Amino acid sequence: MxxxxxxxxxxxxxxxxxxxxxxxxxxxxxxxxxxxxxxxxxxxxxxxxxxxxxxxxxxxxxxxxxxxxxxxxxxxxxxxxxxxxxxxxxxxxxxxxxxxxxxxxxxxxxxxxxxxxxxxxxxxxxxxxxxxxxxxxxxxxxxxxxxxxxxxxxxxxxxxxxxxxxxxxxxxxxxxxxxxxxxxxxxxxxxxxxxxxxxxxxxxxxxxFLLEPSYDSLTEIPSQAFEKGYIVTAFDPHMMGSISDYSKVVKILAQALGDFIKITGKYVVFIPEATTPAGLDCMKVAEDVKRLLPSKITDSIIVLKDKHTAEELKGLINYSELVISTFTHALITGLSCGVPVIGISYNVPKMRQILSLFDMENNVLKPSDVYASPDNLVKKAMDLTKNSDLRYNLQMKAEKxxxxxxxxxxxxxxxxxxx
Missing domain, CATH: 3.40.50 (Rossmann fold)
Known part of the structure; x- marks a missing residue:
């Protein structure tokens, strides 16, 4: 056949x-x-x-x-x-x-x-x-x-x-x-x-949802990140606003993630969810965000290289406490591991429908919500990382x-x- x-x-x-x-x-x-x-x-x-x-x-x-x-x-x-x-x-x-x-x-x-x-x-x-x-x-x-x-x-x-x-x-x-x-x-x-x-x-x-994880990429994560905990992020510059607003978007993300690190002491890992030879992708966003943060915080920012497989990224997400992303499939990977997620998207119906399988449809923010108040993103991220019962419930739903x-x-x- x-x-x-x-x-x-x-x-x-x-x-x-x-x-x-x-x-x-x-x-x-x-x-x-x-x-x-x-x-x-x-x-x-x-x-x-x-x-x-x-x-x-x-x-x-x-x-x-x-x-x-x-x-x-x-x-x-x-x-x-x-x-x-x-x-x-x-x-x-x-x-x-x-x-x-x-x-x-x-x-x-x-x-x-x-x-x-x-x-x-x-x-x-x-x-x-x-x-x-x-x-x-x-x-x-x-x-x-x-x-x-x-x-x-x-x-x-x-x-x-x-x-x-x-x-x-x-x-x-x-x-x-x-x-x-x-x-x-x-x-x-x-x-x-x-x-x-x-x-x-x-x-x-x-x-x-059925992808089997690999844990080869965990060697790039320092032991302190496992001790203090880390969240995973991936942002598509095209989904956060027009290219003319790119500098503004990066500043807002840097502010929100910087505040999250200061308050919680956790690490932030940027993953290569989708990359292009053209260069304006999630890895450029990661480098530009890191460049705007003070040196004492940048040690808590980890930017993975564009060499990791989908299986390796899933293994890394499996040990994280939260996924924040504009990429639907990064959120799917998190949900399949029982990890809470926050989605950022203009196309709210599609992303919200996928998250509704896990009763997390209210965790989708529009870019305008993040621009208006980066504190909203920080607060939601802190609430989700503190909720120990949530992960167990998500894991049960993931199996179903x-x-x-x-x-x-x-x-x-x-x-x-x-x-």
Whole structure:
């Protein structure tokens, strides 16, 4: 059997994507030990490492499974919208006419099942209408190629644009779609309203909850941090405001984290949750925040290098007392370990829905809330780190969520054998 996966890559610099890729590959190989797996992700191959370490472990342990990865050079990812849309339409024509002139289309035509993860959540309009429409249109390629299609766990809605909503409903109602796995209840409600066949809908939280941790990165954490305790942070500069406000954002974060360190004596660890060759990422935020703090406080700031895998970051988060992040998957990692979290996001419905599985939906702050009063962030962080009963309750809920995912997703993988 040949399985084609759209939207994931073992070369992803976003550790959330890397975590999903690891979990998916592990379980695919268990369900289809002799399968050939082809992956098409829009991520370039890093020169020295892969954030998905399990990818290499799988290749070593499972010689029978063939895994092929198509990745884009970084320059090509920056191509114009016109180039991307032209390429997508050519692929649609090749799929419809069954002409194997394009390497991606040829692999899809040769596959038995297609799994679509949509480069994240293209059905929730996170990246702008033009980018989303391109990614949504790519889901027509396997449909035109007459292939069975399964949508992996992702957010579906809310929609800002009617065009994206129309395309999503049209795709998801195709007879070629066998399963749609929404990861939040708001997505379930949307699908129940618009899908003609509700049997396709299977609620399944994010696969990253199942990622196995590794503890190799703990050697970078000084013993004093374990004694006094530490929190984990990761901030996307693009999610905290416009780039013109970057200096203001960094100053506010430095003020809030500096006050937290002074009051509690705890350490703050910045992790490389998502990095880019362009450089304006969570690691730049970390360095700039550290630069603004007094020297007597900077000893309590730890900035990890961009070499750690998704599994290693989960191991580090597992020993932390709190996760504060603009990245949804950093929060998911914290919740899966039973660690309390604080999310900062403009896209409150999506993040709040994920946190609602753990009754933590009120822990999502808008950037404007943090700007107006950094003390709000400090107070909330202190309250969560002091609550010893909270972690136990979160760990119990994490086990229940993991059980739901294992039951739903694993059963679907085995059902795919008969599709």
């Amino acid at each position: 040949k399985i084609f996966i759209m939207g994931l890559s073992p070369y992803a610099r976003n550790r959330g994507v890397a975590a999903i890729t690891s979990v998916l590959l592990v379980n695919l190989i268990r369900a289809f030990p002799n399968a050939e797996i082809v992956m098409w992700g829009g991520y370039p191959e890093p020169p020295l490492h892969s954030p998905t370490s399990l990818y290499y472990k799988i290749l070593r342990e499972r010689k029978r499974t063939k895994i092929k990865v198509f990745h884009e050079p970084w320059e090509r990812m920056a191509y114009s919208f016109r180039h991307q849309i032209n390429r997508t339409f050519l692929q649609l024509i090749y799929a419809f006419t069954k002409i194997s002139k394009d390497c991606i289309t040829a692999e899809i035509l040769d596959s038995d099942i297609v799994l679509s993860f949509n480069y994240g959540d293209c059905f929730s309009d996170l990246h702008g209408i033009f980018r989303d429409i391109i990614v949504i249109l790519r889901n027509y390629i396997p449909i035109f190629a007459n292939k069975k299609l399964v949508f992996g766990p992702q957010t579906i809605g809310p929609f800002r644009y009617k065009a994206a909503k129309y395309l999503a409903i049209n795709i998801l109602n195709s007879s070629k779609i066998k399963y749609v796995l929404p990861r939040e209840l708001m997505s379930v409600i949307f699908l129940m309203k618009y899908l003609k066949d509700n049997k396709k809908i299977v609620f399944c939280p994010d696969l990253a 969520v993991k059980h739901i995912i294992e039951k739903q997703f694993i059963s679907i993988l085995f059902d795919m054998r008969s599709l």
